[in-house]
Amino acid sequence: MITAKPVLLKRLMIITFLLLMALMAVMFLGLSLGPTHSSMRTVLQTIFGTYASDAMLHTIIWQIRLPRVLLSALVGAALSVGGLVFQALLRNPLAEPYILGISGGAAIGAIIGILMGFSRFPGVSLTAFIGSIATLILILAMSSGQTILKKDALLLSGVMVNAFCAAVIMFLISMTQDSRLHNIIFWLMGDLSLGDMRQVGILAAILLPCFFLVFWLSNPMNLLLMGKELAQTMGVNIKLVTVTLLVATSFMVSATVSYCGLVGFVGLVMPHLLRLVFGPDHRVLVPACVLGGGTYMVVCDILARTLPKQGEIPAGVITAMIGAPLFIYLLKRSAK
Amino acid sequence: MIKLQYITIAFTIAILLFVFIITSSDAKTAIDQLGRHVTVPENPERIVSLAPSITEIVFALDQGYRLKGVTTYSDFPSEADKLPKVGSYVQLDLEKIVALKPDLCIAIKDGNPIAVARRLESLKIPVYAVNPRNLETVMQTVQEIGGLLNVEEKADKLVQSMNHRIQKVKSLVAKTAYRPRVFFQIGVSPIVSVGTHTFSHELIVLAGGKNVAQGPIAYPRYSIEQVLALSPEVIIITSMARAAVFKQIKDEWNRWPNMPAVRNHRIFVEDSNLFDRPTPRLVDGLELMVRLIHPELFEGTQ
Numbered sequence: 001m002i003t004a005k006p007v008l009l010k011r012l013m014i015i016t017f018l019l020l021m022a023l024m025a026v027m028f029l030g031l032s033l034g035p036t037h038s039s040m041r042t043v044l045q046t047i048f049g050t051y052a053s054d055a056m057l058h059t060i061i062w063q064i065r066l067p068r069v070l071l072s073a074l075v076g077a078a079l080s081v082g083g084l085v086f087q088a089l090l091r092n093p094l095a096e097p098y099i100l101g102i103s104g105g106a107a108i109g110a111i112i113g114i115l116m117g118f119s120r121f122p123g124v125s126l127t128a129f130i131g132s133i134a135t136l137i138l139i140l141a142m143s144s145g146q147t148i149l150k151k152d153a154l155l156l157s158g159v160m161v162n163a164f165c166a167a168v169i170m171f172l173i174s175m176t177q178d179s180r181l182h183n184i185i186f187w188l189m190g191d192l193s194l195g196d197m198r199q200v201g202i203l204a205a206i207l208l209p210c211f212f213l214v215f216w217l218s219n220p221m222n223l224l225l226m227g228k229e230l231a232q233t234m235g236v237n238i239k240l241v242t243v244t245l246l247v248a249t250s251f252m253v254s255a256t257v258s259y260c261g262l263v264g265f266v267g268l269v270m271p272h273l274l275r276l277v278f279g280p281d282h283r284v285l286v287p288a289c290v291l292g293g294g295t296y297m298v299v300c301d302i303l304a305r306t307l308p309k310q311g312e313i314p315a316g317v318i319t320a321m322i323g324a325p326l327f328i329y330l331l332k333r334s335a336k
Numbered sequence: 337m338i339k340l341q342y343i344t345i346a347f348t349i350a351i352l353l354f355v356f357i358i359t360s361s362d363a364k365t366a367i368d369q370l371g372r373h374v375t376v377p378e379n380p381e382r383i384v385s386l387a388p389s390i391t392e393i394v395f396a397l398d399q400g401y402r403l404k405g406v407t408t409y410s411d412f413p414s415e416a417d418k419l420p421k422v423g424s425y426v427q428l429d430l431e432k433i434v435a436l437k438p439d440l441c442i443a444i445k446d447g448n449p450i451a452v453a454r455r456l457e458s459l460k461i462p463v464y465a466v467n468p469r470n471l472e473t474v475m476q477t478v479q480e481i482g483g484l485l486n487v488e489e490k491a492d493k494l495v496q497s498m499n500h501r502i503q504k505v506k507s508l509v510a511k512t513a514y515r516p517r518v519f520f521q522i523g524v525s526p527i528v529s530v531g532t533h534t535f536s537h538e539l540i541v542l543a544g545g546k547n548v549a550q551g552p553i554a555y556p557r558y559s560i561e562q563v564l565a566l567s568p569e570v571i572i573i574t575s576m577a578r579a580a581v582f583k584q585i586k587d588e589w590n591r592w593p594n595m596p597a598v599r600n601h602r603i604f605v606e607d608s609n610l611f612d613r614p615t616p617r618l619v620d621g622l623e624l625m626v627r628l629i630h631p632e633l634f635e636g637t638q
Contacts, residue, residue, distance in 0.1 A: 036435040056437050059459055064431045182426040183449055193430065194451045196458065310408075311423055 012284055019291035023073065026298045030069035031061055033306050063197070069298055071195035071203065072315070075260050076270070076297020078207050078252040080289040081214055083267020085249045088221045088282060089242055092154055093272070094330060097253040098264035100158035104165025105135025106250075106257035111172045111184060113258070121202050121258075128254035135161055136250050190263040190316020192301050199259060206255045210248045211290050217241055218282040225280070263297075263316045265323020270296050272330065366484060369467040369477070370445060376462050379486060380440040384433050386452075387425040387444040390466065391416045392615040393478055394442075396494060399485045405436045412609065412617070428452045434459060442466065442481065444614075468614035470538050471502065478616060494616060501619045502542065505626050508633055509544035516629055518545035519568035519597070522608065524585055527558040535618060536574075536611045543625035545570065560592075569596040570629055574608035604628050 032043040038057055046061055079097065086095035086102075097103050109131025113124035142157040173184060220241045223231040231238055256263070270293040271285065278284050300319050305312040362378040384405035385391040391410040394403055400415055408424040410416045420436060423429035425447050433441065433452075438461055443453050445467040453463045464484060468474045475495045482491020518540050520530050529549035530536040540547045548566040549556055571589060573582055582605045589595070589603055597603055606628075610621030627634060 035429065035432050056435060060431055060434055063459055064434060064455075182447075186427055194449070194455065196455055310421065311427065311429065 008281075008283060012287065015278060015284055016287050016291065019288055019295065023291050023295045023298070026295050026302070027069050027073065030072070030298050030302050031065050033302055034060065034065060035305075036060055067195040067197050067200050068192055068301065070200045071260065072192050072297045072301040073294035074200065074203050074207055075192070075256045075263060076266055076293040076295070076300075077211065077290040078256045078293075079263060079266035080270040080293025080296070081211060081267075081286060082249045082253050084271040084282070084285055084289045085214060085221070085245050086267070087271060088225055089245055090154055091225065093334065094155055094268070094327065095158075096265065096267040097249070098262065098267065099155070099162065099327070100139055101135050101161030101165050102132050102139075102250060102253050103257055103262050103264065104162050104169070105138075106132035106254040107188065107262055108165055108168050108172070109134075109254065110258045110261075111169060111188075114184060115172065115176065121199075125206075125255055125258040128258040129251055132250040132254040132257070133247070135165065136246060186314065187261040188316075189314030190261045190319065192260050192304070192315050193312065195259070203255060203259055207252055210252045211286070213248050214245065215283075215286045217245055218286045221245070221282040222280075225282075261314075261316060264320045265327065266293060266297060266300075266319050268327055268330075269319075269323050272326070366464060366480075368464045369473075369480070370465045372465065374462050374464050376464060376484060377439045380484065382437055382439045384422060384436055384438040384441045385410065386422070386428060386441055386448050388412070388416075388609075389468070389613045389615045390442045390444060390481070391419075392613065392617065393481050394485070396478070396616045397482055397485060397487050397490050399487060402485065404438060405433065430455055434461070440464060440484070442484075444468075469533070470535065471498075471542075471618060474535075474614045474616070474618060475499070477614065498616055498619050502622065505542060505622055508626065509542070509630065511633060512544065512630065514630075515544060515546045516569040517548045517566065517596075518570045518572065518629060519548050519563060519566060520611075521571060521573045521585075522555070522612070523557075524581070527560065527563060528555050529558060530554070531556055534612070535614060539611055539618065539622050539625050540629070542622055543629050545625070545629040564592055564595060567596055569600070569602060571597045571603045572625070572628060573603070573605045574611055602628075 028043075028047075031047065032038070032040050036057070042057065043061060046058055082102075083096045086097060086100065087093055106128040110124050110128040112131075113127035116123075116127075118124050118127065139154070139157050139161055142161070143154045169188065173181065176184065220231065220236045223234050223236050224238065224241065228238055271289055274285055274288045274292050278288055297315070297319075300322070301315050303313075304315045304318050307313060363375050364378055365373055365375050368374050381402055382404045383394065383402045385394060385403055385407065387407060388410040391403065391406045392412055394400060395413050395416060400413075403416070403419055405422045406416055406419045407428070408421050410419070410421075420432070422432040422436070425444065426449065428448065430452060433456065441453075441456055441461055441463045443463050443465045445465050448465075453465065456463050466477045466480065468477045475498055478495055478498075479488070479491045482488050482494075520536050520540060522528050522530060522536070530547065531553045532547075532550045533552075533554055537547050537550060548568055549558070573585055586603050586605060590598055592598055606624065610617055610624060
């Protein structure tokens with residue numbers, strides 16, 4: 001372990017640097033693309049303030065596109081880390097907040113919050129958090145009783161919980177009569193279009209401490225994956241670590257759901273891809289998921305707003321279109 | 337050196353004053369229909385309308401040339417359809433609005449997301465919100481928009497003619513005490529009608545009908561059985577387009593010959609924009625509605 005440390009540190013720094021560059025690159029792309037066309041050069045000059053471009057472009061880049069890009073990056077990071085944690089704790093490579101119904105539970109809570117007229121923060125975030133914790137407990141209760149959480153049992157309980165959540169959401173929507181209905185439907189499909197800097201600030205304040213907490217617990221996660229007995233002998237307080245991680249993850253997921261609705265499969269795509277490239281060490285994977293997940297989500301958001309000629313596709317639709325086939329592929333491969 | 341400093345300071349103050357005078361002279365403060373104080377330009381030249389109804393009102397005042405952007409379903413008058421689109425009125429595209437550099441956005445309370453309005457205001461684009469709820473407030477809205485655009489006279493004239501035509505309908509309907517039961521269908525699957533707090537309800541009542549769906553729910557849903565139980569004498573189905581689909585709906589109702597509306601061939605398919613858009617065209621809708629509900633009042637006049 002002692003000899004491994006400097007190597008790990010070097011590896012961590014290289015990977016972080018590379019992914020940070022990638023994130024910066026797509027963020028720049030996100031700032032320069034949109035319905036109003038402007039050349040990359042003008043965008044660069046506007047960003048670095050070397051050229052006094054017209055006030056309109058300045059406003060669009062700094063006050064409309066920047067919050068949106070930052071919001072996407074935060075959401076992608078949170079969902080990726082969420083997926084990573086669930087996959088490690090449940091020892092199931094197909095676990096993901098959306099597939100397990102945690103996002104659905106958060107969405108139910110959020111819709112109830114919206115219908116009760118709460119503000120996005122803290123009201124709706126809190127009801128979303130309650131919803132996600134409730135579904136988490138439900139899933140754990142349903143799939144417990146076995147010493148090891150079997151893959152199929154867990155996935156099936158997740159699918160059922162998700163279906164139930166979808167039914168409750170449909171019920172709530174069918175009961176809604178007023179004009180809030182449209183807003184709820186757009187939001188539910190994963191809407192990143194209305195972020196402003198205040199929201200980004202609040203979300204960052206919620207998520208960043210969670211990222212650090214998960215990173216801090218990344219070594220115990222490694223040990224947990226090697227087996228509970230081993231982890232215990234290495235001095236890991238299994239219960240405390242598991243509960244802390246689950247609560248922190250649910251908290252992150254519910255925060256993103258209450259701001260951007262249901263964005264699925266991000267927690268599946270990124271952790272898998274990164275694990276494939278960088279190996280199974282969570283001390284590397286956690287920061288990689290934060291940066292890589294952010295990159296992925298920014299790309300999805302760019303696709304969401306540039307693909308259609310008129311209007312935009314909800315970001316959740318894009319992530320599901322990429323993620324669902326991958327899920328089926330992974331399921332098939334793991335069945336072999 | 338000191339002298340130079342004084343001159344600089346005096347010069348700066350003069351410039352600031354000048355700027356202040358310029359900026360203050362071409363802005364006015366208006367109170368919109370949500371009771372908010374909005375600083376709007378003296379003579380707005382670049383308006384983005386955030387709802388089809390607002391677009392129609394601006395065009396009805398002959399001020400369409402000031403519109404630089406409209407929403408997706410702004411299809412009346414046809415010139416409006418050619419203007420740049422900034423998304424639909426429930427899903428506005430913030431960037432497109434900002435890119436049009438509007439000096440005024442006119443929003444509607446029922447439909448436009450409040451979040452977009454707040455964002456626009458934080459970007460220093462004034463948002464004047466209207467909230468028409470019935471014919472009277474529609475006319476008030478026409479006058480207020482007329483005031484914003486400095487065409488008060490035109491707005492007054494338009495409102496006068498609307499009032500005049502409404503009075504004519506009222507006196508016509510007063511000739512009979514008969515109030516047929518009207519089922520006003522705006523949705524097909526599920527069947528949706530209109531409650532008391534809608535424009536369509538107001539038009540039905542003014543046109544001498546009885547809205548069988550009246551009640552506190554704005555857009556109540558019905559099953560076929562419930563509609564049959566109400567035994568409507570007139571059914572008015574509205575559509576945005578797609579006449580073929582609505583023909584099918586008409587045939588669907590024709591399966592129930594016991595219903596008075598079917599028996600007497602009183603099922604109509606009409607353009608929804610005349611009945612639910614808060615615009616001067618509501619009066620056209622009203623005049624059409626009287627003919628549908630009380631055809632007997634027009635017998636012999638033509």
